[in-house]
Amino acid sequence: MDILLVSERASWNASSGESDAGNGSLSGPWYSTHKTQLFGVLLAAVSNFLISVSLNIQKCAHLRLTCQAELKPYYMSKLWWCGTTLLGLGEVGNFAAYGFAPIALVAPLGCVSVIGSAFISVLFLKKTMRAADILGGTLTVTGTYLLVTFAPDVPQELTARQVQNYLVSWPFLVYSIVEIIIFCILLYFYKRKAVKHIVVLLMMVALLASLTVITVRAVASMITLSAEGKMQLTYPVFYIMSILMAISCAFQVKFLNQAMHLYEATAVVPLNFVFFTTCAIISGVIFYQEFQSAALLNVFMFLFGCLLSFLGVFVIARYKKEEHLQISFIDCGHIPGQKLTGKIQPDSHSSRYGTLNNEDNSVKSQT
Numbered sequence: 001m002d003i004l005l006v007s008e009r010a011s012w013n014a015s016s017g018e019s020d021a022g023n024g025s026l027s028g029p030w031y032s033t034h035k036t037q038l039f040g041v042l043l044a045a046v047s048n049f050l051i052s053v054s055l056n057i058q059k060c061a062h063l064r065l066t067c068q069a070e071l072k073p074y075y076m077s078k079l080w081w082c083g084t085t086l087l088g089l090g091e092v093g094n095f096a097a098y099g100f101a102p103i104a105l106v107a108p109l110g111c112v113s114v115i116g117s118a119f120i121s122v123l124f125l126k127k128t129m130r131a132a133d134i135l136g137g138t139l140t141v142t143g144t145y146l147l148v149t150f151a152p153d154v155p156q157e158l159t160a161r162q163v164q165n166y167l168v169s170w171p172f173l174v175y176s177i178v179e180i181i182i183f184c185i186l187l188y189f190y191k192r193k194a195v196k197h198i199v200v201l202l203m204m205v206a207l208l209a210s211l212t213v214i215t216v217r218a219v220a221s222m223i224t225l226s227a228e229g230k231m232q233l234t235y236p237v238f239y240i241m242s243i244l245m246a247i248s249c250a251f252q253v254k255f256l257n258q259a260m261h262l263y264e265a266t267a268v269v270p271l272n273f274v275f276f277t278t279c280a281i282i283s284g285v286i287f288y289q290e291f292q293s294a295a296l297l298n299v300f301m302f303l304f305g306c307l308l309s310f311l312g313v314f315v316i317a318r319y320k321k322e323e324h325l326q327i328s329f330i331d332c333g334h335i336p337g338q339k340l341t342g343k344i345q346p347d348s349h350s351s352r353y354g355t356l357n358n359e360d361n362s363v364k365s366q367t
Helices: 002-021 029-067 078-097 103-124 131-149 160-167 170-191 198-227 236-262 265-287 296-318 361-366
Strands: 344-346 354-356
Touching: 029 078, 029 103, 078 103, 078 198, 103 131, 103 198, 103 265, 103 296, 131 296, 160 198, 160 236, 170 198, 170 265, 198 236, 198 265, 236 265, 265 296
Parallel strands: none
Antiparallel strands: 344 354
């Protein structure tokens, strides 16, 4: 009888000790199973913050160059190179984050660069803090907290054989066919019908981005496993995913630059973030089956966190006034048929380069 009491007491102590270990302790089982994912979250957040710092540093360098009496190329500025270096570090960190955390968690964290840029511009560019920045930042931070808390719990090790199995799975094949058809339709309107609406351009960017995040996660994970001693670089699928990643990134940058050239950044930034994040989450759900075993409440709270992040980015970007550098004129020297004071005035809101100021009516009548 005493032996039974002792054994029951020992089993109760063991069970109570296990429950205490999981109550938020860094040495508990929850942390041991989620530490890789938490590292990916921190890496993605820090990387996006570095990107926002780099963009503000580069803009500050351009503003300083325009204020100088002697104009110099931007690549001669040490400040510009500092911003470019930080931008490279941020992009590399973002790439590496996909090797430690799921796509559904890393992709929405791009909102950190938006809210970071809004607050950092107060320091670098001497802008005033607006109520929209505070409101949008609060919404975005709340949404990010919900994203991290209710993110899907998926295995972190992604081997080359698993990537091969995902590539030939029927949900991804159906998704790929649908995505290719939609992209071809948008490309037809873009090329043949000359439809360059912002939604058409950014939808093509988002469809390409969904392929990019799939390949980036696969490549980053295989490189991470290879660095740990589990060689994955000998499989052909690694090089196939690397080629697809490079091609999708190149065309994605092309269409995004086209959108930035035709439309204001206050319209491009929020729409691109929403389209990119939505397509990235869908691709992660279909290809890597990230929400396969998630509870319905977790899925709902995760989507609610995405909605708050979208609203925060829209509030920050949509109510920001677009600034243009004041370029007085470009002196082309003596032009036949013009006085020496004739200048060419660039027009940033037109497809034409500029117009000639015809001041000499006699020359105009001769021509």
